[in-house]
Amino acid sequence: MYELLKKDGAAKRGRLKTVHGVIETPVFMNVGTAAAIKGAVAATDLKEIGTQVELSNTYHLHVRPGDKVVKKLGGLQKFMAWDRPILTDSGGFQVFSLAGLRKIKEEGVYFHSHIDGRKIFMGPEESMQIQSNLASTIAMAFDECPPSVADRDYIERSVDRTTRWLVRCKAEMERLNHLPDTLNPRQLLFGINQGGVYGDIRIRHAREIASLDLDGYAVGGLAVGESHEEMYRVLEAVVPRLPENKPAYLMGVGTPENILEAVDRGIDFFDCVYPSRNGRHGHVYTNRGKLNLFNAKYELDMRPIEEGCRCPACRSYSRAYIRHLLKAKEMLGMRLCVLHNLYFYNTMMAEIRKAIEEGGYKEYKTEKIAGMRQGNGAEL
Amino acid sequence: MYELLKKDGAAKRGRLKTVHGVIETPVFMNVGTAAAIKGAVAATDLKEIGTQVELSNTYHLHVRPGDKVVKKLGGLQKFMAWDRPILTDSGGFQVFSLAGLRKIKEEGVYFHSHIDGRKIFMGPEESMQIQSNLASTIAMAFDECPPSVADRDYIERSVDRTTRWLVRCKAEMERLNHLPDTLNPRQLLFGINQGGVYGDIRIRHAREIASLDLDGYAVGGLAVGESHEEMYRVLEAVVPRLPENKPAYLMGVGTPENILEAVDRGIDFFDCVYPSRNGRHGHVYTNRGKLNLFNAKYELDMRPIEEGCRCPACRSYSRAYIRHLLKAKEMLGMRLCVLHNLYFYNTMMAEIRKAIEEGGYKEYKTEKIAGMRQGNGAEL
Numbered sequence: 001m002y003e004l005l006k007k008d009g010a011a012k013r014g015r016l017k018t019v020h021g022v023i024e025t026p027v028f029m030n031v032g033t034a035a036a037i038k039g040a041v042a043a044t045d046l047k048e049i050g051t052q053v054e055l056s057n058t059y060h061l062h063v064r065p066g067d068k069v070v071k072k073l074g075g076l077q078k079f080m081a082w083d084r085p086i087l088t089d090s091g092g093f094q095v096f097s098l099a100g101l102r103k104i105k106e107e108g109v110y111f112h113s114h115i116d117g118r119k120i121f122m123g124p125e126e127s128m129q130i131q132s133n134l135a136s137t138i139a140m141a142f143d144e145c146p147p148s149v150a151d152r153d154y155i156e157r158s159v160d161r162t163t164r165w166l167v168r169c170k171a172e173m174e175r176l177n178h179l180p181d182t183l184n185p186r187q188l189l190f191g192i193n194q195g196g197v198y199g200d201i202r203i204r205h206a207r208e209i210a211s212l213d214l215d216g217y218a219v220g221g222l223a224v225g226e227s228h229e230e231m232y233r234v235l236e237a238v239v240p241r242l243p244e245n246k247p248a249y250l251m252g253v254g255t256p257e258n259i260l261e262a263v264d265r266g267i268d269f270f271d272c273v274y275p276s277r278n279g280r281h282g283h284v285y286t287n288r289g290k291l292n293l294f295n296a297k298y299e300l301d302m303r304p305i306e307e308g309c310r311c312p313a314c315r316s317y318s319r320a321y322i323r324h325l326l327k328a329k330e331m332l333g334m335r336l337c338v339l340h341n342l343y344f345y346n347t348m349m350a351e352i353r354k355a356i357e358e359g360g361y362k363e364y365k366t367e368k369i370a371g372m373r374q375g376n377g378a379e380l
Numbered sequence: 381m382y383e384l385l386k387k388d389g390a391a392k393r394g395r396l397k398t399v400h401g402v403i404e405t406p407v408f409m410n411v412g413t414a415a416a417i418k419g420a421v422a423a424t425d426l427k428e429i430g431t432q433v434e435l436s437n438t439y440h441l442h443v444r445p446g447d448k449v450v451k452k453l454g455g456l457q458k459f460m461a462w463d464r465p466i467l468t469d470s471g472g473f474q475v476f477s478l479a480g481l482r483k484i485k486e487e488g489v490y491f492h493s494h495i496d497g498r499k500i501f502m503g504p505e506e507s508m509q510i511q512s513n514l515a516s517t518i519a520m521a522f523d524e525c526p527p528s529v530a531d532r533d534y535i536e537r538s539v540d541r542t543t544r545w546l547v548r549c550k551a552e553m554e555r556l557n558h559l560p561d562t563l564n565p566r567q568l569l570f571g572i573n574q575g576g577v578y579g580d581i582r583i584r585h586a587r588e589i590a591s592l593d594l595d596g597y598a599v600g601g602l603a604v605g606e607s608h609e610e611m612y613r614v615l616e617a618v619v620p621r622l623p624e625n626k627p628a629y630l631m632g633v634g635t636p637e638n639i640l641e642a643v644d645r646g647i648d649f650f651d652c653v654y655p656s657r658n659g660r661h662g663h664v665y666t667n668r669g670k671l672n673l674f675n676a677k678y679e680l681d682m683r684p685i686e687e688g689c690r691c692p693a694c695r696s697y698s699r700a701y702i703r704h705l706l707k708a709k710e711m712l713g714m715r716l717c718v719l720h721n722l723y724f725y726n727t728m729m730a731e732i733r734k735a736i737e738e739g740g741y742k743e744y745k746t747e748k749i750a751g752m753r754q755g756n757g758a759e760l
Contacts, residue, residue: 035704040420040711044696065679065704072680073700081696299445300452316424316461320453324415324445331420331711 001188001215002247006357010239010266013356016216016247019186020077020085020137025247025268026352028259028345029055029087031276034064035080038276039338040331043082048312049339050346053085053137055271058130059094063113063120067133075135075183087271088136090127090169090192093220093252096145104144106161124168128189132176135183138216141169143192145221155196159205166191166209188215190249196221197230199237206241216269217242218249223258223272232261239266256285256348256372260365263352270349275341280334282326285344287368289375291319293337298323311343312336381568381595382627386737390619390646393736396596396627399566400457400465400517405627405648406732408639408725409435409467411656414444415460418656419718420711423462428692429719430726433465433517435651438510439474443493443500447513455515455563467651468516470507470549470572473600473632476525484524486541504548508569512556515563518596521549523572525601535576539585546571546589568595570629576601577610579617586621596649597622598629603638603652612641619646636665636728636752640745643732650729655721660714662706665724667748669755671699673717678703691723692716 006013014025030037030051037046037054046054056076061067073079076086095102095109099120102111108123122130127142143162146155173189176182191209195202209217219238222231235250242248249269250262259270275285282293286306291298293305304314305322313322313336325333348368355364386393394405410417410431417426417434426434436456441447453459456466475482475491479500482491488503502510507522523542526535553569556562571589575582589597599618602611615630622628629649630642639650655665662673666686671678673685684694685702693702693716705713728748735744 034708034710035701036708036710036712038710040715042696042712042716044692060708064708065700069679069700073682073698079698079701079704081701299449302453312424316422318453318459320445320449321415321459321461324459328414328416328440328444330414330416330418331714332416332422334711335420335715336422 002245004245008356008359008361009264011263011356011361012244012248012266012268013353014247014268016268018085018137018188019184020083023052023085024353026259026263026349026356027052027269028349029053029269029271030342030346031055031271031273032080033057034060035070035076037338037342039280040335041276041338041342043080045312045339046082049343050350051084051342052346053087053269054080054082055087055089056134056136057094058088058091058127058134059098061088061134062091062122062130063115063118067130071133071135071183075133077135085137087138087269088131088134088140089251090140090142091122091130092127092142093145095122106164108142124165125172128169128172128176132173132182132184132187136187137184138188138190139173140218141166141189141191141214143194143220146194146196150196152198152201155194155198155201159194159201162192162194163205163208166212170212170214190214190216190218190247192218192220192251193238193242194221197226197234199234202234202238203241206238210241210243214246216247216249218251218269219267220251222250223253228258228261231258232265235262235265235267256345257369259345259348260352260369263356264361264365275345276338279338279341282323282333282337284337284340286375287371289372293319293323293326293333295323305337305340306344309340309343311340313340382625384625388736388739388741389644391643391736391741392624392628392646392648393733394627394648396648398465398517398568399564400463403432403465404733406639406643406729406736407432407649408729409433409649409651410722410726411435411651411653412460413437414440415450415456417718417722419660420715421656421718421722423460425692425719426462429723430730431464431722432726433467433649434460434462435467435469436514436516437474438468438471438507438514439478441468441514442471442502442510443495443498447510451513451515451563457515465517467518467649468511468514468520469631470520470522471502471510472507472522473525475502486544488522504545505552508549508552508556512553512562512564512567516567517564518568518570519553520598521546521569521571521594523574523600526574526576530576532578532581535574535578535581539574539581542572542574543585543588546592550592550594570594570596570598570627572598572600572631573618573622574601577606577614579614582614582618583621586618590621590623594626596627596629598631598649599647600631602630603633608638608641611638612645615642615645615647636725637749639725639728640732640749643736644741644745655725656718659718659721662703662713662717664717664720666755667751669752673699673703673706673713675703685717685720686724689720689723691720693720
């Protein structure tokens with residue numbers, strides 16, 4: 001299903017064919033936690049800003065509206081009126097970060113809903129069942145996300161459990177895909193590499209999960225406090241140990257610069273809340289660094305966020321207008337900034353794909369990063 | 381500029397030609413208080429939902445971003461990227477309802493900004509100057525909006541002052557329209573009829589202002605607590621005394637039924653926050669009454685808000701999805717409901733125009749009201 005079209009150094013230009021359409025990689029998935037991109041962005045907007053894959057959160061949808069409700073409504077694609085690929089996470093990360101009081105056992109995790117405090121159990125089988133009900137294109141394996149401060153011993157035991165859970169995920173997904181009433185009988189499953197910042201544990205774990213022949217492989221547990229250099233070091237250790245003929249996904253990353261560096265280390269898939277979260281706070285990306293549109297200097301600035309940008313915000317609206325909307329707490333201000341930021345990320349990914357195709361990725365990356373750094377701190 | 385195309389009973393089908401384009405009446409103006417329709421609706425969305433005229437609030441724009449800022453940015457149309465007609469109110473209503481501690485004098489009103497408490501003075505000349513800076517298509521006269529509980533003596537004195545203020549508004553608007561640096565040298569001015577629920581005062585005032593030969597006439601100070609029947613009674617007394625060859629505007633009204641009844645009494649222009657405010661609370665209009673999308677009965681309802689509706693919400697999304705968004709506090713839920721409601725109002729106005737053209741307005745009105753009443757209380 002995954003075709004490696006071209007390599008330029010370690011950078012991969014790939015294509016993943018799914019039952020819901022083709023994904024050209026490297027790709028940035030646009031995060032729609034509760035089946036909607038925050039900032040009043042609808043599925044119908046996503047096509048206009050170049051989104052290929054929408055990412056929804058299993059934990060959030062399990063507690064509201066409930067994955068069984070989504071299944072009755074025909075699955076996530078039909079529910080949110082998005083007919084292209086969707087990736088769902090496993091729920092694990094949210095269980096470990098959002099949910100109340102939790103207990104980790106071999107069978108899975110007991111925790112309390114952050115909505116109503118209700119006691120919930122989620123293990124590998126439950127995560128697969130929920131994701132099968134949601135009928136996403138790509139399901140993620142249920143893993144433990146240990147705190148980044150955890151010691152080596154804990155990480156080793158945790159990674160072993162994550163491997164055992166992955167075996168159970170794979171078996172359960174195969175079973176679910178063969179049930180007569182499944183909404184997506186060709187749901188894909190990506191495994192997740194863990195191991196904190198310990199290169200040797202990461203490498204051992206990468207080898208173990210690679211042998212399971214999954215549809216793709218993610219690197220998890222990064223971008224949680226370690227330095228960017230540590231993150232790049234982990235990628236350099238791990239990605240070469242993952243099957244090259246499968247897509248590689250760096251979870252929850254990151255800044256445009258992080259993405260450019262990670263592509264250069266062989267990553268295909270990305271997701272991050274930065275563009276939408278920053279947009280809601282009036283922070284917008286340009287090729288000359290980020291702007292804070294709350295800044296008084298934009299009061300009379302009739303230019304679009306970025307000259308030449310073809311996003312729905314820049315095509316019609318000025319910095320001055322968007323600044324006014326943000327200050328007046330008009331939702332429209334947030335919407336326009338989020339649309340711009342997602343367009344910026346999606347467009348950068350298209351540039352990345354082109355640069356790899358043309359064999360000029362290193363030069364592209366160097367120039368792009370230099371341009372963005374140039375503006376930071378000394379805003380336009 | 382106003383052409384009365386057809387009458388059907390007292391109902392008027394008219395056309396107002398303005399420097400910013402033609403307005404077909406009866407028309408419902410879509411309220412964008414601070415140069416944006418609340419609910420993340422952009423000017424670019426308005427064309428899709430059939431908006432003819434956008435209405436912005438002079439008081440809000442005067443305090444933020446400031447009308448001088450808007451003028452420097454080329455006026456309200458350019459600021460908010462809306463190239464069709466805009467009506468601005470006078471600021472009077474907000475000064476009397478929103479602003480802190482105020483003092484009414486013959487020269488105008490002293491009050492405090494609701495944003496930063498700053499002391500502001502606004503009289504007829506200031507209101508015209510601000511609206512001239514905003515460069516709206518239609519400016520409204522600065523009037524006093526006395527509390528609906530005010531006694532007869534106060535209303536009489538207030539109405540006399542409103543007439544004196546109107547004379548000053550007209551003179552100032554003429555002066556401003558002739559200034560070399562004005563953004564809209566053909567800005568129109570509508571006068572406002574007041575008089576509370578006192579039919580004789582209303583009629584006397586209507587005659588006085590009619591003699592001033594303004595571009596249009598509004599009926600103000602209604603929909604502030606009096607019964608619908610009282611409002612219709614006032615319209616029946618006042619509208620026949622206003623020039624038939626000028627547009628008549630009923631300010632701040634109202635429900636679909638109010639609009640249908642007021643059209644039947646000769647009103648051309650309407651504005652109201654109901655469709656956007658109700659939309660933000662998940663209350664949506666249909667031809668069979670209003671629905672509250674928070675209601676649990678819509679959890680699995682895959683139908684659009686209204687079958688056959690061509691609005692951006694109904695074309696793609698189900699009641700179940702929108703209900704989920706509202707419950708998850710996703711802004712997108714509000715946006716979709718507001719888009720639907722404005723489309724509902726704008727579409728009803730198109731139906732009204734057609735019914736008058738065809739000479740079947742009474743039948744249309746009766747059927748439309750009966751249909752909407754049918755659903756109320758017993759939701760679909």
